[in-house]
Amino acid sequence: MSFGIFFAILGGVLAAAGGGAGSAIGVGRVGRAAAGVVTEDPSKFGKVLILEILPGTQGLYGFLIAFLLLTQIGVMGGSPIQLTTAQGLMYFAACLPMAICGFVSALHQANAAVAGVSIVAKRPEESGKAIIFAAMVETYAVLALLISILAMFNVTANIGA
Amino acid sequence: MAKVEMKYAEIIAPVEEAKNLFDYLQVRSVMEVKKLDEIEGLDYFETGPVVASIEKYLDTAQTALEIIDKYAPAKSGLLDSLKGLPELSESEYLKKSDEADEILGICLKICNAEKEINEDKALISRSQAAIDAVESWLKLDIPMQFKGTDTTKAIIGTLPDEYTAEKLQIALAAFLEGEDRYECEIISHAADRSCVFVLAHNEAYEKVLSALRSLEFAFPSDPTKHAPEVRYGRMRNKIAEAEAEIESDTALIKELAENREDIRFACDWFTIKRDRYTALENTSAGNSIVAFGGYIPADQCETLSKELESRFSAAVEVRDPPDEDDVPVLLRNRPFVAAVEPITEMYALPDKSDIDPNPVMSVFYYILFGLMLSDAGYGLLMAIGCGIAKFKYKVTGRLKKTVDMYFWCGLATVFWGVLFGSFFGDIIPRISAEFFDKTLVVPWAKDPGSIALWFEPVKDPMKLLCYSFLFGLIHLFFGLGCAFVKMWKQGNKSGAIFDCVPVFMLILGIVPMGAGILNVTVPAILTTIGKYLAIAGAVLVVLTAGRSSKNIVGKLGIGLYGLYNTASGWLSDILSYSRLLALGLCTGVIATVVNTLGCIPSNKIVKAIMLIAVFIFGHVVNMAINLIGTYVHTNRLQYVEFFAKFYEGGGRSFTPLKTNTKYYKVKED
Numbered sequence: 001m002s003f004g005i006f007f008a009i010l011g012g013v014l015a016a017a018g019g020g021a022g023s024a025i026g027v028g029r030v031g032r033a034a035a036g037v038v039t040e041d042p043s044k045f046g047k048v049l050i051l052e053i054l055p056g057t058q059g060l061y062g063f064l065i066a067f068l069l070l071t072q073i074g075v076m077g078g079s080p081i082q083l084t085t086a087q088g089l090m091y092f093a094a095c096l097p098m099a100i101c102g103f104v105s106a107l108h109q110a111n112a113a114v115a116g117v118s119i120v121a122k123r124p125e126e127s128g129k130a131i132i133f134a135a136m137v138e139t140y141a142v143l144a145l146l147i148s149i150l151a152m153f154n155v156t157a158n159i160g161a
Numbered sequence: 162m163a164k165v166e167m168k169y170a171e172i173i174a175p176v177e178e179a180k181n182l183f184d185y186l187q188v189r190s191v192m193e194v195k196k197l198d199e200i201e202g203l204d205y206f207e208t209g210p211v212v213a214s215i216e217k218y219l220d221t222a223q224t225a226l227e228i229i230d231k232y233a234p235a236k237s238g239l240l241d242s243l244k245g246l247p248e249l250s251e252s253e254y255l256k257k258s259d260e261a262d263e264i265l266g267i268c269l270k271i272c273n274a275e276k277e278i279n280e281d282k283a284l285i286s287r288s289q290a291a292i293d294a295v296e297s298w299l300k301l302d303i304p305m306q307f308k309g310t311d312t313t314k315a316i317i318g319t320l321p322d323e324y325t326a327e328k329l330q331i332a333l334a335a336f337l338e339g340e341d342r343y344e345c346e347i348i349s350h351a352a353d354r355s356c357v358f359v360l361a362h363n364e365a366y367e368k369v370l371s372a373l374r375s376l377e378f379a380f381p382s383d384p385t386k387h388a389p390e391v392r393y394g395r396m397r398n399k400i401a402e403a404e405a406e407i408e409s410d411t412a413l414i415k416e417l418a419e420n421r422e423d424i425r426f427a428c429d430w431f432t433i434k435r436d437r438y439t440a441l442e443n444t445s446a447g448n449s450i451v452a453f454g455g456y457i458p459a460d461q462c463e464t465l466s467k468e469l470e471s472r473f474s475a476a477v478e479v480r481d482p483p484d485e486d487d488v489p490v491l492l493r494n495r496p497f498v499a500a501v502e503p504i505t506e507m508y509a510l511p512d513k514s515d516i517d518p519n520p521v522m523s524v525f526y527y528i529l530f531g532l533m534l535s536d537a538g539y540g541l542l543m544a545i546g547c548g549i550a551k552f553k554y555k556v557t558g559r560l561k562k563t564v565d566m567y568f569w570c571g572l573a574t575v576f577w578g579v580l581f582g583s584f585f586g587d588i589i590p591r592i593s594a595e596f597f598d599k600t601l602v603v604p605w606a607k608d609p610g611s612i613a614l615w616f617e618p619v620k621d622p623m624k625l626l627c628y629s630f631l632f633g634l635i636h637l638f639f640g641l642g643c644a645f646v647k648m649w650k651q652g653n654k655s656g657a658i659f660d661c662v663p664v665f666m667l668i669l670g671i672v673p674m675g676a677g678i679l680n681v682t683v684p685a686i687l688t689t690i691g692k693y694l695a696i697a698g699a700v701l702v703v704l705t706a707g708r709s710s711k712n713i714v715g716k717l718g719i720g721l722y723g724l725y726n727t728a729s730g731w732l733s734d735i736l737s738y739s740r741l742l743a744l745g746l747c748t749g750v751i752a753t754v755v756n757t758l759g760c761i762p763s764n765k766i767v768k769a770i771m772l773i774a775v776f777i778f779g780h781v782v783n784m785a786i787n788l789i790g791t792y793v794h795t796n797r798l799q800y801v802e803f804f805a806k807f808y809e810g811g812g813r814s815f816t817p818l819k820t821n822t823k824y825y826k827v828k829e830d
Contacts, residue, residue: 053789060786061743064750076757128507132800135793142740142794146626149746153622 004083005073011095012069015148018099019062019141022106026055029110033117040121047120047127051113054134058106061145065098068149072156087159094151101144109137163517165491166459167815169482170466171197171452174475179444179451182473183437183818188251188827190819191465192455193489196443203445203452208438215438218265219431225268226424228275232411233418246557246826249426254827257426264427267420274410274417281403281410288396288403294381295396297349297356298389305384314366316359316373318380324355336372343369425824433820433827440818456482456489456815488513490812498523500565508800509810516647518808522799525636526566529798531573532632533744533791535618536752538585539784540574543567581745582606582613585780586752595760595768618746619753625742627679633738634672636798637731640806641665647807659708663701668731670695702727734802740794748787755779 034048069091070076073083083091116130170192174182186192196205249257298305301317309315324332326347333345342362349356357378361369370378385392444453457465457479466477482488490510492502494517501523511517534540547568550556556564578584590610593601602609611617618625641661648657673683673691706723707716758779759772804810820827 050789050793053786054793057786057790060747060751064747067754068750128796131793132797135797136801138793139737139740139797142743143736145747146739146743149622149743150626 002083002088003085004088005075005080007085007088008069008073008083008091009075011092011099012066014099015069015095015102016062016066019065019102019106020059022103023056023059023062026058026106026110026113027052030055030113030117033114037117037121044120044124047124048117050131051116051120051127051134054113054131054138055106055110057138058102058109058141061141062098062102065095065145065148065152069095069152072152083159087155090155090159091152094148094155096148097144097151098148101140105137105141105144109134109141112137163492163494163520164511164515165493165815167456167482167488167491168459168462168479169454169486169488170457170462170477170479171454172469172475172477173450173452174469174473176446176449176451178473178475179441179446182469182475183441185469185472187433187437187440187818187820189465189468190817191461192457193815193817194440194443194453194455197445197452197454200445200452203447203450206441206444206446206451208442212435212438212442215431215435219428219435221265221268221272222424222427222431225271226421226428228271229414229418229421229424232414235421246822246824248828249825250828254825257423258430260423261427261430264420264423267417268424268427271414271417274413278407278410281407284403285400288399291383292393292396292400294383295385295389295393297351297354298381298385299349299393301348301356301358302388302390304387305381305389306386309360309363312363313360314363316357316361316366316370316378317384318357318373318378320355320357320373321353321377321379322355323350323352324357325350329355329357332376333369333372336375337368340365340368429820429822429825432822436818436821458491458815487813489815491815492517492519494519496565497569500562500569501526503559503562504566504796504799506814507796508804508808510812510814512809512811514647514651515809515812516643516650516807518643518804521639521643522803523569525639525803526795526799527569527573529632529636529741530570530791530795531575531577532629532741533794534570534574534748534787535577535581535745536583536585536748536784537575537578538583538588538752538780539748539787540571540576540578542784543571543788544575545571547571577745580613580615581749582611582617583749583752584612585776586749586754586756588756588776591756591760596765618742619749622742622746623679625745626739627676627681629738629741630675630679630735632741633735633798633802634668636738636803637734637806638665638668640803644807659701659705663698663705664727664731665698666694667698667702667727670698699724734805737802738798740798744787744790744794747790748783751783751787752780755783 030048030052034052037044037048067076073091074081113130113134116127116134119130120127172182186194305317307315307317320329324347326345329345329347333343342365343359344361345357345359347355348358357373359369359373444451446452462479466479469475469477490513492499492505492510494502498519501519504526505511505519505522531540547564550564551561551568589612590601593599594610600609601612603612606613607616608620611620616624641664645657645661648654648660670691670693673688674695676683677688702724703717703720705720706727707719710716710719755775756772756779759775760768762768762771
């Protein structure tokens with residue numbers, strides 16, 4: 001039994017955990033700011049809710065990577081494929097962009113979204129712009145997701161599993 | 162289509178017609194009133210005090226409406242908000258407006274009743290507090306202020322502990338050193354408080370009092386003048402009276418709530434009146450005439466000036482707005498295009514030099530939105546939901562645009578979902594496999610178990626990535642085309658050619674090479690042509706980008722910098738479209754996960770029940786999250802990538818004097 005499958009699963013778990021932890025902190029941070037606005041003006045609930053959800057996508061992306069990985073290496077289907085340690089490490093590396101960038105970008109997106117919440121509080125008519133500021137950060141999570149997916153698929157293609 | 166041309170008009174009318182004229186303009190809602198420059202002999206109308214008093218009435222009416230909504234909530238369903246406003250003809254509206262004073266009287270009655278209720282509530286809580294304080298003294302049958310007789314002095318107050326008469330006497334004896342010329346009585350006692358009445362001989366008074374003080378005795382803060390029972394009864398009566406008054410006031414409000422529709426009308430009426438007087442402030446008035454200016458959409462100009470001149474003895478002069486003027490912007494598009502206007506407005510309205518981006522943007526908005534959501538099931542739900550709102554409830558105004566937008570986005574989503582074979586994820590092939598033990602084979606799909614008309618992105622993400630870049634390239638080229646048209650229309654023809662054509666050549670030339678990097682087979686001839694096209698484009702960019710600079714070094718320097726900027730800018734812009742793939746995969750894969758989770762049990766009946774529950778919950782959540790993501794990222798692609806190519810924004814929205822109503826719509830007769 002090689003460490004291959006262990007490293008592959010470790011990668012997927014890190015992606016899910018990194019993205020999920022970042023999103024949890026981020027959504028919580030924005031939620032606190034949003035709750036403050038809603039105490040003053042409950043009608044702004046819808047607008048701040050969108051801002052609160054924005055840093056939550058990283059958790060989703062991380063989950064996506066973990067799920068794809070588990071499917072690719074057959075753990076999900078119940079018949080894991082044999083991986084050498086090197087192959088396992090390749091999967092591990094493929095997951096790293098999502099794990100790292102997912103965590104960091106969720107935190108920073110949350111910061112942008114918290115600032116956006118104060119836009120909604122003071123100038124609700126400009127709330128669209130607040131969303132865009134926060135969404136800018138998300139680009140990098142999307143790019144990381146993409147690289148993780150492409151790397152993973154190509155690893156699978158190369159080892160012929 | 163697109164941006165409506167604006168004309169500027171100046172109107173002069175007799176002063177006695179001013180009110181009716183503005184009434185008429187307000188119902189027509191086609192003119193934005195603007196102050197004229199100061200004219201000798203004319204002063205601006207001073208309407209501030211009138212506006213202030215109307216605002217007070219409006220406030221009263223609105224408060225009254227809030228009050229009746231609180232005490233007698235209007236029965237309304239969720240879907241009622243989708244229905245349009247009830248309509249009033251102009252004559253009905255004028256007739257009803259005569260009753261405004263009467264309605265205002267009702268509003269005042271409502272407000273007063275609510276004020277009384279609040280006062281009574283405060284009174285009740287004050288009385289209740291007094292009752293609580295006096296309750297423990299009820300057994301005392303003399304006033305709490307009782308001082309004593311000729312030879313005795315009374316001490317009435319509380320001790321912070323539970324005492325019986327014996328216990329108190331024992332406690333006092335410790336301090337009194339044999340003095341016994343006093344009598345004590347416990348009026349009431351609780352765990353942490355006892356009310357005591359002590360009668361002491363004049364000579365023993367000081368000693369007894371200081372002994373009591375040692376036990377932390379306190380005089381009551383508000384002793385009664387009569388026996389406590391009297392105060393208790395008085396307070397009970399007060400509460401009963403206040404409660405009766407609250408009841409009658411509540412009944413009155415409920416009764417007056419029948420005038421809800423009238424009050425709503427009054428709110429609208431005062432809003433209209435306030436807007437009119439605010440607009441009147443922009444007029445210059447003399448002894449006999451008023452004069453004012455304003456912007457009118459060009460196509461309304463002729464009819465409006467004719468109508469004004471025939472109905473009133475007014476003189477209208479129409480001309481093109483001067484260039485330096487801050488001309489307001491009005492967009493008018495077909496519904497298909499108008500649906501995305503709110504998205505553009507959220508960024509900024511077109512400046513006067515801008516072209517209207519909506520016609521080009523709308524098509525791409527729907528396509529890109531559909532590509533990112535890319536699930537036929539979700540698209541179908543959106544289209545059906547919006548279709549019901551659109552055709553059955555006939556929503557109007559801004560809401561209609563939003564509903565329209567999601568309707569078209571939904572249809573585009575269905576389109577892409579069919580191409581990619583995603584309908585609530587893989588629910589169709591999965592049901593076939595899990596419940597009927599058959600791998601679904603459809604004639605149009607490449608693989609068994611797939612229902613994709615084109616291909617499944619999960620099976621070949623590289624292919625969709627290449628197409629994402631291709632769609633991005635087309636989108637950006639349209640942006641560049643818009644830049645060309647915009648500069649050409651402004652008369653900057655050399656700018657249009659030098660700034661757009663070389664970039665177009667350069668990027669188009671690089672595309673075959675870029676495709677090669679992504680392992681797409683490109684005919685060699687295309688790569689060769691591309692190479693020369695790109696070189697020519699690059700040379701032209703270097704030569705033309707610095708044309709505004711005076712000396713040759715500056716021209717070359719700015720030219721090279723322009724080349725770098727173009728290349729890096731376009732590269733990052735195009736890469737940004739990879740989100741089309743990422744978000745599309747995200748929706749599809751999570752939808753599949755939901756279906757997988759639902760199919761975990763092996764018993765088919767349990768599986769069916771589980772699948773239904775997981776299906777409904779999972780897909781609702783997935784759809785909601787991905788809708789928000791898709792909306793945000795589609796906007797981003799429009800704002801950051803597309804608009805950056807040509808759009809400046811910063812225009813001011815056309816805000817005509819109009820009947821800005823909340824509850825009724827005024828229609829012309």
